[in-house]
Amino acid sequence: MKRFQTSVRKSIWVGTLAVLLLVLIAGCSGNKNAPAANKDAQQNANQEKNQSANTGKPAVGGTFVYGRPASVNSLDLHNQITANNAFAIDKVFEPLVAFDSKGEIVDWLAKSHSISDDGLTYTFVLRDGLKFSNGTDVTADDAVFSLQRHLNVGGPLAIAAKVDTIKAEDSHTLVITLKESYTPFISELSNFSNGILPNNFGGVSEEEFFKKPVGTGPFVVEQWDPAGDLTFAKNPYYWQEGKPYIDKLVYKLIEDDSQAINQLKAGEIDGIESLALQNAEEIKNGADTTVVTNGSWVTEQLFFNTLDQHFSDVHVRRALALAIDREGLTKALTFGYAQTANSLLPTAIPYHSNDTIKVLNFDLNAAKEELAKSAFPDGFTTKLLVASGNSTRAQEAQIIQAAGKEIGINIEIESIELATFRERFFAYDFSAMLNSGQADSPDANSIIAFQTDPEGFSKSYWTHYTNDEVTKLLHEGQKTADGEGRAKVYSDLLQIVAEEVPYIPLYYPDILKGVRSSVNSFVVLPNGSVRFEEVHVKQ
Amino acid sequence: MKLSKSLNKSPGGTVSGRWLVLAVVRALVVIFCVMTAVFFIIRIVPGDPAKMILGEYSTPEAIANMRHTLGLDLPLWEQFFRFVKTLFTQGDTGNSIIAGTSTRELIAERAPVTLLLIGMACVLAVLVALLLAVLAATRKDKLADHLIRVIPTITLGMPVFWVGLLLILLFSVRLHWFPVGGIGEGWTGTLYSLTLPAITVAFSQIPTLVRSLRAQMLEVLESDFVVTLKAAGIPSRVILFKHVLRNSALPTLMLLGVNISYLIGGTLVVEQVFGIKGIGSLLFSSIAKRDFPVIQGIALYCAVSVVIISLLIEIISWWLDPRTRGKQ
Numbered sequence: 029m030k031r032f033q034t035s036v037r038k039s040i041w042v043g044t045l046a047v048l049l050l051v052l053i054a055g056c057s058g059n060k061n062a063p064a065a066n067k068d069a070q071q072n073a074n075q076e077k078n079q080s081a082n083t084g085k086p087a088v089g090g091t092f093v094y095g096r097p098a099s100v101n102s103l104d105l106h107n108q109i110t111a112n113n114a115f116a117i118d119k120v121f122e123p124l125v126a127f128d129s130k131g132e133i134v135d136w137l138a139k140s141h142s143i144s145d146d147g148l149t150y151t152f153v154l155r156d157g158l159k160f161s162n163g164t165d166v167t168a169d170d171a172v173f174s175l176q177r178h179l180n181v182g183g184p185l186a187i188a189a190k191v192d193t194i195k196a197e198d199s200h201t202l203v204i205t206l207k208e209s210y211t212p213f214i215s216e217l218s219n220f221s222n223g224i225l226p227n228n229f230g231g232v233s234e235e236e237f238f239k240k241p242v243g244t245g246p247f248v249v250e251q252w253d254p255a256g257d258l259t260f261a262k263n264p265y266y267w268q269e270g271k272p273y274i275d276k277l278v279y280k281l282i283e284d285d286s287q288a289i290n291q292l293k294a295g296e297i298d299g300i301e302s303l304a305l306q307n308a309e310e311i312k313n314g315a316d317t318t319v320v321t322n323g324s325w326v327t328e329q330l331f332f333n334t335l336d337q338h339f340s341d342v343h344v345r346r347a348l349a350l351a352i353d354r355e356g357l358t359k360a361l362t363f364g365y366a367q368t369a370n371s372l373l374p375t376a377i378p379y380h381s382n383d384t385i386k387v388l389n390f391d392l393n394a395a396k397e398e399l400a401k402s403a404f405p406d407g408f409t410t411k412l413l414v415a416s417g418n419s420t421r422a423q424e425a426q427i428i429q430a431a432g433k434e435i436g437i438n439i440e441i442e443s444i445e446l447a448t449f450r451e452r453f454f455a456y457d458f459s460a461m462l463n464s465g466q467a468d469s470p471d472a473n474s475i476i477a478f479q480t481d482p483e484g485f486s487k488s489y490w491t492h493y494t495n496d497e498v499t500k501l502l503h504e505g506q507k508t509a510d511g512e513g514r515a516k517v518y519s520d521l522l523q524i525v526a527e528e529v530p531y532i533p534l535y536y537p538d539i540l541k542g543v544r545s546s547v548n549s550f551v552v553l554p555n556g557s558v559r560f561e562e563v564h565v566k567q
Numbered sequence: 568m569k570l571s572k573s574l575n576k577s578p579g580g581t582v583s584g585r586w587l588v589l590a591v592v593r594a595l596v597v598i599f600c601v602m603t604a605v606f607f608i609i610r611i612v613p614g615d616p617a618k619m620i621l622g623e624y625s626t627p628e629a630i631a632n633m634r635h636t637l638g639l640d641l642p643l644w645e646q647f648f649r650f651v652k653t654l655f656t657q658g659d660t661g662n663s664i665i666a667g668t669s670t671r672e673l674i675a676e677r678a679p680v681t682l683l684l685i686g687m688a689c690v691l692a693v694l695v696a697l698l699l700a701v702l703a704a705t706r707k708d709k710l711a712d713h714l715i716r717v718i719p720t721i722t723l724g725m726p727v728f729w730v731g732l733l734l735i736l737l738f739s740v741r742l743h744w745f746p747v748g749g750i751g752e753g754w755t756g757t758l759y760s761l762t763l764p765a766i767t768v769a770f771s772q773i774p775t776l777v778r779s780l781r782a783q784m785l786e787v788l789e790s791d792f793v794v795t796l797k798a799a800g801i802p803s804r805v806i807l808f809k810h811v812l813r814n815s816a817l818p819t820l821m822l823l824g825v826n827i828s829y830l831i832g833g834t835l836v837v838e839q840v841f842g843i844k845g846i847g848s849l850l851f852s853s854i855a856k857r858d859f860p861v862i863q864g865i866a867l868y869c870a871v872s873v874v875i876i877s878l879l880i881e882i883i884s885w886w887l888d889p890r891t892r893g894k895q
Contacts, residue, residue: 448613451615
C-alpha cells in the first residue's frame with residue numbers, strides 16, 4: 029500500500045511537471061498584446077527617429093551585427109549584381125554620385141558635377157582631401173582607371189552609354205564624353221558597380237586586390253569567409269568626418285528565416301536584412317524590436333511567356349489581367365506594407381505614370397468577354413511556375429489560380445526549388461511565373477529596358493515580349509533629356525504595355541528591415557541597401 | 568545481420584582475416600553504390616553550378632566558359648569516370664566549385680562542431696534513457712512505467728526541427744537561458760551553445776533507447792542469477808547498478824550505434840534550425856548552390872562513418888556477447 033502511494037505521488041509529480049512544461053511551451057506561441065497602445069506610440073517615435081536625421085549626439089563605438097540570408101562570395105564590383113554581394117561592395121567602394129533614401133541623385137565622391145547642354149560631356153570635380161582606406165590620396169586618375177575597367181569588363185551592370193573618352197583634366201577633375209546622349213547615364217553612375225578604386229589596384233594583382241579591397245567607403249574588410257560571415261572595420265580615413273559611428277559591422281550569415289527572427293528577438297543580432305512581409309507585425313510589436321521601412325524599386329509581377337501557345341494570345345493575357353483583383357490580393361498578402369501596382373515602374377521612381385495610365389482593373393464580365401475573343405474561348409489548362417520557400421508567393425499563386433478558375437482558365441501551380449526555378453525561366457521553360465523586377469538605379473530606363481527590350485540580355489524579362497513601338501519609345505526615352513518630354517515618352521510606353529500585358533504588375537512591396545529598438549539612424553535605401561555610416565546604437 | 572553470417576563461416580569462431588576482408592569489401596561496395604547514386608541524383612536535378620557562381624544575369628558565353636572550366640560540358644559518363652578516379656586516387660571528391668578549396672578541408676573545418684553535437688546528443692540520450700528505463704523497469708506496470716512508455720512514444724512523432732523551434736522559443740527567446748543559435752567562443756561557450764541542439768537531437772533518440780533498455784532490464788531482473796543474488800541478500804541497489812544495468816547497457820549502446828544514420832541525419836537538420844555552421848549547414852548551402860563536389864564529399868563521409876560504425880558494432884557485439892555467437 030505504501031509502495032503504491034509512493035508511486036502515485038511520483039506520478040503526480042511527473043504529470044504536474046509535464047503539464048507545466050506544456051503550459052510554458054504554449055505560452056511562447058501566444059501574442060504579447062498587452063501594452064499595445066503605448067508601444068505603438070513609442071514605435072512610431074522610434075521609426076521617425078530612424079528615418080530622419082538624428083538630432084541628438086550619436087553614440088560612438090560598438091559593433092552592429094546584421095543577419096543576412098546569403099554570404100558575400102565576391103567583392104569584384106564589376107562582376108556582381110545580386111544583393112548579397114552588392115550590399116557589401118557598396119560599403120567598401122563609393123561612386124562619384126549616389127542616390128539618397130528618396131532615390132534622388134546626390135554628389136558623393138564628386139563635390140559637384142555638370143552635364144553639357146548637348147548631354148555629351150560630363151564633368152566631375154572630386155572632393156578635397158579624399159583618401160582611400162590605406163591612406164593614399166584619391167585622384168581623377170583613379171576614377172579614370174575604375175570606369176575604364178568597368179567598360180572593359182562589361183559585367184551584369186555594364187555601362188550602357190556609348191562612352192567616347194574618360195579623361196583626367198587635372199588631379200581633381202574628371203571629364204567623360206559620350207558619342208551620343210544617354211540620359212540615364214548620371215543615374216547609372218550612382219550604381220555600386222561604378223565605385224572608385226585605386227589606379228592599377230594600388231600595385232597588387234586583381235585577384236589579391238579583391239580579396240582585401242581598398243576603397244573610399246566607410247568600412248574596410250577585416251575578416252571574410254566567402255561561405256560564412258564578413259566583418260568590416262571602420263575606415264579611419266573616411267571623408268565624412270566622425271562617421272561611421274560604429275567601430276565594426278558584422279554580416280552574419282543566417283540562412284534560416286525563423287532563426288534570424290529569433291536571434292533578433294533575443295538580442296543576439298542588431299538587425300535583419302531580409303524581413304518577410306508576414307513577419308513584419310511580429311517584429312514591429314516585439315518588446316525590443318522595430319521595423320524600418322522604405323518604398324522600394326521592386327515590382328511583384330505575374331510574367332507570361334509570350335512564346336507559349338496560350339499566352340502568345342493578347343486576349344488571353346488581358347482576360348487574366350481583368351480577372352485578378354490586384355487590390356484585394358495586395359491587401360490580403362502584404363499586411364499594409366505594399367501599394368497595388370499599376371505599371372512595372374515602382375512609384376519611388378520618376379515617370380511612373382501610375383495615376384495617368386489606364387490599366388485593366390478587376391472586372392469579371394470584361395474578363396470573360398476578353399477570353400471569348402481569344403483563340404481559346406472555352407478556356408484551357410496551363411501551368412504557373414513558382415519558386416518554393418516563399419509563402420507569400422505561394423498564396424499569390426493560389427489567388428491567381430482562383431481568379432483563372434472564374435473565367436475557365438485552369439491553372440496548375442508548379443512549385444519548385446529556387447535553383448531549378450531560375451534554370452527553367454532562363455530557358456523560357458514556363459507558361460506563366462511569379463517573380464519580381466527590381467530597378468538598379470533611380471532612372472526609369474533601368475527597369476523598363478530590362479523588361480521591354482527583346483534584344484537585350486533579359487529578352488524582356490524572359491517573356492520575349494516584342495513590340496516595335498515600345499522599342500522605339502524605349503530608345504527615345506534614353507536620349508530625351510529629363511523633363512516633360514521624357515515623361516510623355518514613358519507614359520506612352522507604359523500605356524502600350526498596360527494594354528498588351530506581357531506581365532501583370534501586382535504590387536510594389538516596401539523594403540522591410542527588422543532592428544533592435546536601440547538602433548538609431550538606420551537609413552534604408554530604395555534598392556534595399558543600408559547606409560551604415562549613419563547607424564549608431566544606444567549603449 | 569549479413570556480417571554475422573559471414574562471421575559464422577570463420578573457422579573456430581574467431582575473427583579471421585578472410586571475412587574481415589570480405590566485410591570491408593562489402594562496406595566498400597555499399598559506399599560506392601551510395602556515391603554513384605548521389606552522383607547521378609544531383610545531376611538529374613536541374614540547376615547549373617556555373618550559373619550559381621556567375622550569378623543570374625551572366626552572359627551565355629561566360630556560363631559556357633565556366634561549364635568548360637568545371638568540366639560540366641563533358642559527357643556524363645566521362646564526368647563519372649573522372650569522379651571515380653579522383654575518389655580512388657585522392658580519396659576525395661575534388662575541389663568545391665564555389666569556394667575553390669578542397670572539399671576535404673571544408674568538411675574538416677566544419678566536422679568538429681557536428682561531431683561534438685553528435686557526441687553530446689549521444690551522452691544526453693543515454694543518460695536520460697538510463698534514468699527513465701531504470702524508473703520504468705523498477706516500477707513495472709505502475710503509473711510511472713506507463714507514463715515513461717507512453718510519453719516518449721508521443722514525442723517520437725514530433726519532427727526534430729519543430730522540437731528545436733519550441734526549445735528556442737522557450738529557453739532562448741523567452742527565458743534567455745541559452746543562445747538562439749551559432750556557437751559560442753571557447754570550450755565552455757561551445758558546449759553551452761550546443762546544449763539546446765543536443766537536447767533536440769537526443770529527443771529523437773530517447774524513446775527507442777528507453778524501450779530497449781527497459782525490456783533488457785526486465786529480462787535480466789527476472790533471470791536466475793538476479794534471483795540468486797537476491798536470495799544471497801545482496802542489496803537491491805547493488806544488484807540493479809552493478810549487475811542488471813551492466814548486462815542491459817550493451818544492447819542499448821548497440822541500438823544507439825544502429826541508429827547512427829538517423830542520429831547523423833537528425834543532427835544535420837538541427838544544425839540548420841540552430842544556425843550552427845557544421846556539416847549540416849554546409850550540406851544545405853551546397854545543395855542550394857549545386858556545389859556537386861561538396862555534396863558528394865559529405866555523402867561520402869557520412870556513408871563511410873555509418874558503414875564503419877555499423878561494422879564496429881557488429882564486431883564488438885560478436886566479441887562481447889556470447890549469446891550472439893551462440894545464435895549463429
